Amino acid sequence: MRGMDYVVKRTVFALVTVFVAITLNFILFRALPGNAVTGLRCGHCTKQFRESIVKQYGLDKSKWQQYVIYIERLAHGDLGTSTSDNRPVWDDIKQPLVNTMPMVIAGTVFSIVVGIISGVVAAWRRGTAADSANLWTALAFYAMPTQWIGLLVIFYIAIPLGLPASGISSNTLGILSTPSEWSVLSDRFSHMFLPALTLGVGLYGEYSLVVRSSMLETLGEDYVLTARAKGLRNWVIVWRHALRNAMLPLVTLIALSLGSIVAGAIVVEDVFSYPGIGLATIQAIDQRDYPVLQGIFLILTLSVILANFIADLVYFKLDPRVTT
Amino acid sequence: MSELIQLVDAPVPEEETKRRGIVREVLLGQRVAMIGLGILIFFTFVAIFAPWLEPYSTTQQVGPVYAPPSAQHLLGLDDGGIDMLSEVIAGARVSMLVGFSAAAVAMVLGGSIGLLSGYFGNKTDIVLMRITDYFLVIPDVPLMIVAAAVFGRSLVNIILIIGLIYWTSTARLIRAQVKSVRERVYVKRARALGGGHSRLVWKHITPQVAPLLVANTVLTIAIAIFAETYISFLGLGDPSTISWGRLIQNSLTGGAVFHKAWWAIIPPGLCVTIVILAATMMGQAMEDALNPRLRVGHLSVRRFRLRPLRGRLDSE
Numbered sequence: 001m002r003g004m005d006y007v008v009k010r011t012v013f014a015l016v017t018v019f020v021a022i023t024l025n026f027i028l029f030r031a032l033p034g035n036a037v038t039g040l041r042c043g044h045c046t047k048q049f050r051e052s053i054v055k056q057y058g059l060d061k062s063k064w065q066q067y068v069i070y071i072e073r074l075a076h077g078d079l080g081t082s083t084s085d086n087r088p089v090w091d092d093i094k095q096p097l098v099n100t101m102p103m104v105i106a107g108t109v110f111s112i113v114v115g116i117i118s119g120v121v122a123a124w125r126r127g128t129a130a131d132s133a134n135l136w137t138a139l140a141f142y143a144m145p146t147q148w149i150g151l152l153v154i155f156y157i158a159i160p161l162g163l164p165a166s167g168i169s170s171n172t173l174g175i176l177s178t179p180s181e182w183s184v185l186s187d188r189f190s191h192m193f194l195p196a197l198t199l200g201v202g203l204y205g206e207y208s209l210v211v212r213s214s215m216l217e218t219l220g221e222d223y224v225l226t227a228r229a230k231g232l233r234n235w236v237i238v239w240r241h242a243l244r245n246a247m248l249p250l251v252t253l254i255a256l257s258l259g260s261i262v263a264g265a266i267v268v269e270d271v272f273s274y275p276g277i278g279l280a281t282i283q284a285i286d287q288r289d290y291p292v293l294q295g296i297f298l299i300l301t302l303s304v305i306l307a308n309f310i311a312d313l314v315y316f317k318l319d320p321r322v323t324t
Numbered sequence: 325m326s327e328l329i330q331l332v333d334a335p336v337p338e339e340e341t342k343r344r345g346i347v348r349e350v351l352l353g354q355r356v357a358m359i360g361l362g363i364l365i366f367f368t369f370v371a372i373f374a375p376w377l378e379p380y381s382t383t384q385q386v387g388p389v390y391a392p393p394s395a396q397h398l399l400g401l402d403d404g405g406i407d408m409l410s411e412v413i414a415g416a417r418v419s420m421l422v423g424f425s426a427a428a429v430a431m432v433l434g435g436s437i438g439l440l441s442g443y444f445g446n447k448t449d450i451v452l453m454r455i456t457d458y459f460l461v462i463p464d465v466p467l468m469i470v471a472a473a474v475f476g477r478s479l480v481n482i483i484l485i486i487g488l489i490y491w492t493s494t495a496r497l498i499r500a501q502v503k504s505v506r507e508r509v510y511v512k513r514a515r516a517l518g519g520g521h522s523r524l525v526w527k528h529i530t531p532q533v534a535p536l537l538v539a540n541t542v543l544t545i546a547i548a549i550f551a552e553t554y555i556s557f558l559g560l561g562d563p564s565t566i567s568w569g570r571l572i573q574n575s576l577t578g579g580a581v582f583h584k585a586w587w588a589i590i591p592p593g594l595c596v597t598i599v600i601l602a603a604t605m606m607g608q609a610m611e612d613a614l615n616p617r618l619r620v621g622h623l624s625v626r627r628f629r630l631r632p633l634r635g636r637l638d639s640e
Contacts, residue, residue, distance in 0.1 A: 013457070020458045028470055143546075143600040145553040148572050148593030155581050155589060256460075263465030267557055271576060281466075282558060285473050297470045304463045 006316055014309040021301040026070050029294050079298070080291040084284075089295035093280055097299065099168055100276030103192050104265045107199030112254065115204045119211025120238060123219060134208065142205030146264040150198045150271035157194065164191050166273040195272045199264045203257065210253050214246040221245070248319055255311030258304045360606030364542075367599055370413060371420035380407035382414045382566055390585040400587035402571075403578030411566055412591045418567035419549050419596070422483055423603075426548035429487025430494055431541040437491065438498025439533070443506060443525055453499070459492045465554055472560040479562045486551045494540050498533055505532045539610035546603035553596055568592040 061069070073080070079089035122134040141149070158165035168191050169184075179187075218224065219242050227241045269278030277296060284292040370377060380386050385405035386397070393400040399408035441452040471485045505511060511528050519528070549568075555561055556569030557576075571592035575581075580588040 017458055017461050021462055024462070024467075028474055139601060139604075140597065143597045143604065145550065145557070145569070145572065145593060145596050147553070147557045147576070148589075148596070151572070151576060151581065151589050151593070155586065159581065259463035259465065262463045263554060266465065266469075267554060270558065281469060285469065285558065285560065288473075290474075293470060293473060297466050300466045301462055305461055308461055 007313065010309060010312045010316075014305055014312075017305050018302060021305065022071065022074065022298065023067075025294055025298050025301070026067055028297075029290055074298075079295040082289055082292050084287040084289040084292070089291050092292055093277065093295055093299065096275060096277045096280040099274070100265060100269070100278070103196050103269075103274065103276060104199065104261060106192060106196035107265070107268075108203065108254075108261055110196060110200030111203035111207060112250075114200065115207025116211050116243070116250070118204070119208040120215055120243060122208070122212045123215035124234075124238060126216060131212075134212075138205035138208040140205070141201055142209075144202065145267075146198065146202040147267040147271050149202050150195075150268055153194055153198050153201075154271070163194060165194055167191060168275050191274070195268045195274050198271070199261070199268050202264050202268075203261065206257060207250060207253065210249055211246060214249045215242060218242040218246045248315065251311055251315050251318065255308050255315075258307050262300050262304060354609045356605045357609035360602040360604075360609075363598060363602035364545075364606065367416055367420055367595070367602075368424075371417045374413050374417040378407075378410035378413050380410045382406060382410050390580065390583040390588065392585075393587050399591055400585065402574060402585075402588050403580065403583075408587055408591060411571055412568070412595060414566045415568040415571050415592060416595065418479070418562075418565045419552055419569070419599075422479070422486065422552045422567065423545040423549040423599070425483045426486035426490070426551070427541045427544040429484060430491040430544045430548070431537060433487065434491030434494025434540075435498055435533075435537050437495040439502055439525060439529070441495065442499040442502025443521070443529060445503070449499070452495070456492050456495050459489070464489050465551070468551060468555060469558060469560065472555055477560055477562050479565055482552065482555055482560075482562065486548045486555075490544055490547050490551070494537070494544065497540055498537060501533045501536055502529055505529050536611065536614045539607050539614055542603050542607035542610065546600040546607070549596060549599055549603075568596050572596075 077090070079093075081087070082089055082092050085092070118134050118138065122131045125131050154165045157163065164170065169187050170191075215238075221242075224237060224242055227237045232241075265276070266278035266281055268274070269276045270282055273279065277300070281293065281296050283289070284296065380397075383406070386407055387401050387405050389401065389403055389405050391397065391401040391405070397407050397409065399412065402408050402411065437452050437456065441449045441456075468485055468489055471489075472482065475481045475485070506529065511524060514524055514528055552561075552567060553569030553572060556567050557573045559573065561567060561570050561573075569592075572589075575585075575589045575592070578588070580586075
């Protein structure tokens with residue numbers, strides 16, 4: 001039952017991490033000098049108004065009480081109220097989250113697919129010009145700041161080809177007549193294409209290099225030699241025998257790079273004015289809307305923890321030998 | 325007693341020189357690592373002498389907005405009519421400063437946590453490594469954004485924030501190395517002879533892990549410069565300084581794309597890319613020379629790192 005032990009261990013770790021993240025979130029925003037009120041753009045409001053706000057946010061209570069209240073509210077799904085538009089934080093960030101998801105997923109899937117294919121080809125054709133060309137391209141894209149790739153994409157792809165490079169849908173769509181579902185969908189897709197491409201290009205380099213070195217290792221294994229001795233075709237050896245085992249490090253890497261995926265998504269949305277969670281973050285920063293910023297940070301952290309947890313389980317499924 | 329300790333100490337310098345030899349051999353032997361070192365030295369030089377190298381002022385308009393490159397202005401002018409070349413040179417100063425200082429903060433913090441954790445083991449190790457694990461899972465850039473937004477936009481804050489976030493991989497690496505050094509015979513003997521904790525750590529263990537720590541710090545420089553571009557791009561940079569990240573942001577907000585001003589877009593990003601490549605190549609070559617275990621693919625998958633290195637079949 002060591003397997004169950006592993007699952008239990010990872011679950012406990014994920015839960016404790018969630019708790020740590022919540023606490024960190026509280027400390028960063030509440031326990032430090034400079035609270036939501038001093039951050040409020042309220043240079044000339046009256047003392048009474050200040051006090052009422054202090055009361056409204058519960059800042060007059062002790063830190064410990066505030067912490068307990070914060071956790072209680074979170075348990076009820078209450079992320080607080082935005083200071084810029086007085087709406088519940090969750091309402092403010094729900095739509096951006098929904099917008100972000102397909103873009104990030106498309107970009108990540110793109111980077112994984114390109115990373116695997118280029119990595120496998122490079123490993124199979126090791127030492128050739130194709131290998132070193134892939135190595136340097138992957139390295140270069142890895143080293144480029146994502147927002148810069150985005151600017152280059154707008155400059156060299158979007159403008160010459162006339163592809164949409166800003167927003168999530170055309171302003172003109174639906175003015176003259178109710179658009180068909182198909183045209184709405186294709187409009188959405190065309191607006192999502194370049195941000196997802198940018199994100200994918202920024203991420204694939206790391207995956208490609210890891211797949212390559214991991215493939216090189218498995219290609220040297222005895223079972224690959226056996227497969228070759230059996231006279232199997234090259235692609236069967238690569239895809240069925242070698243790649244499956246070479247995928248393990250990639251799973252770990254994807255889990256570890258979730259942070260960079262989130263980071264990439266934030267700046268990509270800024271470059272393309274894509275109304276997702278990244279743009280919401282930037283608006284919250286500009287408006288000093290701490291409750292919204294706090295909510296976004298919590299949501300992003302929780303999704304990364306959750307995805308990490310899933311990766312742990314996937315890894316266990318792929319390789320039952322892991323027990324720690 | 326002191327004589328005995330002297331005797332025990334004796335092998336250390338010898339091993340140390342051997343290690344330095346490996347580092348030198350790798351750096352000289354690997355062309356890529358040498359090129360990386362050269363690039364880093366070049367940009368450090370530019371950063372140090374920036375005020376004397378800038379051909380024009382970075383605060384005064386010297387020509388029309390988005391004037392294309394010319395003999396007087398090699399990289400053209402930006403959205404405020406300021407000489408781009410001067411701005412890129414000035415940006416090198418801030419970006420390299422952030423890179424080096426934040427990496428130093430991460431080195432001290434990660435190094436000490438790794439040393440303590442690896443040396444004392446047991447409960448200290450468990451507690452410290454748990455903390456490290458939590459920091460590894462929490463996404464770095466959102467944390468950085470929140471911290472920068474809460475603490476305010478100054479250069480010192482940015483350096484501290486980046487340094488306080490990217491110490492985790494250093495801590496893990498150093499911990500593993502310390503654990504293995506601690507079990508070596510000469511350390512055990514020194515302990516048996518009554519060497520105290522501080523003597524063991526400073527005299528026997530630190531010199532053994534220091535080269536690896538330096539190699540890892542070179543890698544952290546790349547990460548720190550990368551992180552700085554994020555912070556500046558999101559408008560959380562120090563508003564009074566020019567950095568490469570800020571220049572990239574300027575080219576977006578200034579509408580360089582629509583003025584077809586490639587000279588305002590390409591140079592800052594290219595500088596970041598080159599420096600990050602240089603630091604990555606050099607740091608990895610050093611790390612791999614010092615810790616051959618890292619060459620093995622499945623042991624080497626670490627955060628935000630990559631190793632385009634030789635697999636087993638490369639040597640065929």
